[in-house]
Amino acid sequence: xxxxxxxxxxxxxxxxxxxxxxxxxxxxxxxxxxxxxxxxxxxxxxxxxxxxxxxxxxxxxxxxxxxxxxxxxxxxxxxxxxxxxxxxxxxxxxxxxxxxxxxxxxxxxxxxxxxxxxxxxxxxxxxxxxxxxxxxxxxxxxxxxxxxxxxxxxxxxxxxxxxxxxxxxxxxxxxxxxxxxxxxxxxxxxxxx
Amino acid sequence: xxxxxxxxxxxxxxxxxxxxxxxxxxxxxxxxxxxxxxxxxxxxxxxxxxxxxxxxxxxxxxxxxxxxxxxxxxxxxxxxxxxxxxxxxxxxxxxxxxxxxxxxxxxxxxxxxxxxxxxxxxxxxxxxxxxxxxxxxxxxxxxxxxxxxxxxxxxxxxxxxxxxxxxxxxxxxxxxxxxxxxxxxxxxxxxxxxxxxxxxxxxxxxxxxxxxxxxxxxxxxxxxxxxxxxxxxxxxxxxxxxxxxxxxxxxxxxxxxxxxxxxxxxxxxxxxxxxxxxxxxxxxxxxxxxxxxxxxxxxxxxxxxxxxxxxx
Numbered sequence: 001x002x003x004x005x006x007x008x009x010x011x012x013x014x015x016x017x018x019x020x021x022x023x024x025x026x027x028x029x030x031x032x033x034x035x036x037x038x039x040x041x042x043x044x045x046x047x048x049x050x051x052x053x054x055x056x057x058x059x060x061x062x063x064x065x066x067x068x069x070x071x072x073x074x075x076x077x078x079x080x081x082x083x084x085x086x087x088x089x090x091x092x093x094x095x096x097x098x099x100x101x102x103x104x105x106x107x108x109x110x111x112x113x114x115x116x117x118x119x120x121x122x123x124x125x126x127x128x129x130x131x132x133x134x135x136x137x138x139x140x141x142x143x144x145x146x147x148x149x150x151x152x153x154x155x156x157x158x159x160x161x162x163x164x165x166x167x168x169x170x171x172x173x174x175x176x177x178x179x180x181x182x183x184x185x186x187x188x189x190x191x192x193x
Numbered sequence: 194x195x196x197x198x199x200x201x202x203x204x205x206x207x208x209x210x211x212x213x214x215x216x217x218x219x220x221x222x223x224x225x226x227x228x229x230x231x232x233x234x235x236x237x238x239x240x241x242x243x244x245x246x247x248x249x250x251x252x253x254x255x256x257x258x259x260x261x262x263x264x265x266x267x268x269x270x271x272x273x274x275x276x277x278x279x280x281x282x283x284x285x286x287x288x289x290x291x292x293x294x295x296x297x298x299x300x301x302x303x304x305x306x307x308x309x310x311x312x313x314x315x316x317x318x319x320x321x322x323x324x325x326x327x328x329x330x331x332x333x334x335x336x337x338x339x340x341x342x343x344x345x346x347x348x349x350x351x352x353x354x355x356x357x358x359x360x361x362x363x364x365x366x367x368x369x370x371x372x373x374x375x376x377x378x379x380x381x382x383x384x385x386x387x388x389x390x391x392x393x394x395x396x397x398x399x400x401x402x403x404x405x406x407x408x409x410x411x412x413x414x415x416x417x418x419x420x421x422x423x424x425x426x427x428x429x430x431x432x433x434x435x436x437x438x439x440x441x442x443x444x445x446x447x448x449x450x451x452x453x454x455x456x457x458x459x460x461x462x463x464x465x466x467x468x469x470x471x472x473x474x475x476x477x478x479x480x481x482x483x484x485x486x487x488x489x490x491x492x493x494x495x496x497x498x499x500x501x502x503x504x505x
Contacts, residue, residue, distance in 0.1 A: 019333040019358050019380055026383045046334035049308055147383070150332065151277040152307020171307045 006039040006189050012047065020044060024148050031144045036060060036137060039189045042148075051149040053167040054185045054193075060134040060162075064088055067126035070113075074122045079115040081125075086110065088130045095128060141165065166193065194219060196237040196421065198263035200294055201246070203255030208232040211250055218242045221423035223264055223447050224294075235263045235294045237423045261403045263294035264423065264447045268324035268351075272305035272332070282356070282379055283330045285386055289395045290402065296446050298324065298487075302345075311341040318348040319486040325449045326352045326373075326405055328398070333358030333380035339367040346372070352405045356380075356398060373408070374401040409449060416497040419479035420470060420505050422447045425493060428476070429454060432468045433461065451480070454491040458484040462491055470505045479503060 009024065011017035024042060028034045040055035066072070069085035070092075083089055096105045096115065106114045115125070138160045145158070145167045153169035157178060166182045168174060175181070179193070186193045196219075201211060205227060211234070215222060220238035227233075238246060247257050267290060271283035278301075287297040302317045304310065321327050327349060331338045338357050346353060352373035357364055358380020365375055376398045386392060426445045429452070430436060436444050439455050446453040454465065462484075466477035476482065476493070479501050485492040498504055 013334055013336070013359075015359060016334045019382065023381065023383050030383075044334075046308065046337045049337075147276060150306070150334075150337075151273055151275055152310055154307075171310050 003034045004037055004040060006041070008041050008188075010041065010043045010188075012045060016044065016046065020148070027144050027147050031140055033140060033144055036141075039191070041185050041189050043185055044150075046150070049150075049153065049170055049172070050181075051153050051167075051169045052181060052185055053145055053148070054165070054182060054189065054191075056164050056189070056191055057162065060137060063129045064131045064133065065126065066092060066128045066130060069130075072122050072126050077117050079118065079122055079125065081113040081115070083111045083113065089113075092128075092130045095130065142167070145169075164191065164193065195240045196220065196423065197240050197243070198223075198235070198237055198260055198294065199243065200258050200260040200263065201232075201234040201236060201250065201255055202258070203232055203250055203253050205230050205232050207253055208234075208255075211246070211253070211255060214246060214249060218245070221421070221427055223423060223426070224443060235260065237264060237421075260294040261406060262290060262399070264449065265325045265406055266296045266298065266323075266446055266448045266453065267402065268300045268321045268327040269297050270305075270321060270327055270329045271299060271301045272311070272330065274299075274301045275306070277306070277383075278330065278381060281382055281385060286328065286330075286356070286395055286398050290399060293399065295402075296443055300324075300327075305345075308337045308340050311344060313345050313347070315348075316486055322348075322350050323453070323485060323487065323492060324351055325409065326354060326402060328354045328356060328402065329372075331355060331357035331380065335359040335363055335367050338364070342368055343370075346370075352409060354398070354401055354405055374405045376401050406449070413449065413497075416499050417504065418450060418495045419498055419501045419503055420495055422450070422452050422493075422495060424470075424505075425452050425476065425480070425495070428468055428470060429465065433464060435461065451495050452493040453485060453487070454493060455488075456491060457489045458491050459489070465491060465493070472505075474503060474505050479505065 009017045009021040011020065020042065036058055038056050038058045043052040069088055070081045070083050073080045100115060100118045104116050104118055108114065141160060142158055149169045152171045154171060155174055156169045157174055158167045159165060168178055182193050212222060215236055215238055218239055220236055222234055222236045224235040243257060269283050269287045271278045283299060287299055290297045300320055302313050304312045354374035354376065355364055355368060355372045356376050356379050359377055361375050361377035364377050379394050426447055429445060435456060441455045444455045462482050466475060466482055468476045470476065479496055481494040483492050483494065
């Protein structure tokens, strides 16, 4: 829990709040999302019923480039790439095939990719962007909050931006203007929506 | 002769001696599992002969333990089959109860979750009613449980054990009309229970289910069944060879007051009715054979002595 600066679950039922704190912690930990959230306030009132989650996000780490997970060794006409993290191998190969053509890209084993007679400079290859982890971040966050919220709460309104997010869910129709409720909860963590 | 449910655990070597012994003494084997070099028999044996079986199985390192849940079919009703409610805690309990001899089925209403929107269809209700007891796994909020309980219990005739996040006392206070059993502090959680405390709760649920099952057994004993379900199981096994081709783990599921036969109703119901138990008494004389709401299985409901005036 150290990764989060502020984390509270507010609920009229104290035992329910304790359970939901545990659930939130487990879900965020499972989905590896504790590292991106800096403040989080959850409000649940089963009597209304409503579930509100507001919070702020940490600056998300930058894009993944070829040099971050390979070492590029040019020898004559041949450029050998030694891969240390296989996670990004597939997207990297896709980019190479598109850029240079399949006949110039060879993968003799799991950890080696060889490029033959490519026109690009080795530095240029090192700088190629392979993946952007922030692309799927909002999708992951929304999925995680859907898991945390009680399952029957299927009417949702969510707002995610680079710095802040709010997630409101209920099983009844939501109020037309949720701004006062969201602002009230944001005020508790010392932020403005 | 009172038959008591027990579990026998022992080595595979000479386990057929034990099987023969149980059958010769008039007991029935409900389930037999062979796991590596170990045999687990879930069976009914005459109360007076437990010591004899213990003595004979001693050189084989066999162990006989009481397991009151053998011969029961329990419905574990999870509010949905979504990741919110499964695999913890519903599957945790379903699996735990299986280890001690119960046959548990997961039942989940299509529209179970939520507070106002929660409901139970007639098919779901009928499936639950085909079991001996139902364990309803609720969520964490007492106001939610209080609100949805009347809608979910409507029409369920089997004893219900309520599992929920609030503590047992609170559950007892908020649940109207009353359920047969309550286990608190086990609501929705999303991780595997590993600590002693968490596993202790599973034992608590088992204890509560056992209490309810024992109470139901006492009720049945006041007006005993015309034939023991385990005896019918043996008869069907002998007389309907098709049952041996069923790949389900328990082709014949013994319940407290009947039997679930996992064969198609239209093809086999007639044959089942005609099976003779003894002295010209057929199954049709002492039991109702009806189609189950679960797939196209057959449900055998054994009639009590007061209705048939025979005990075989």
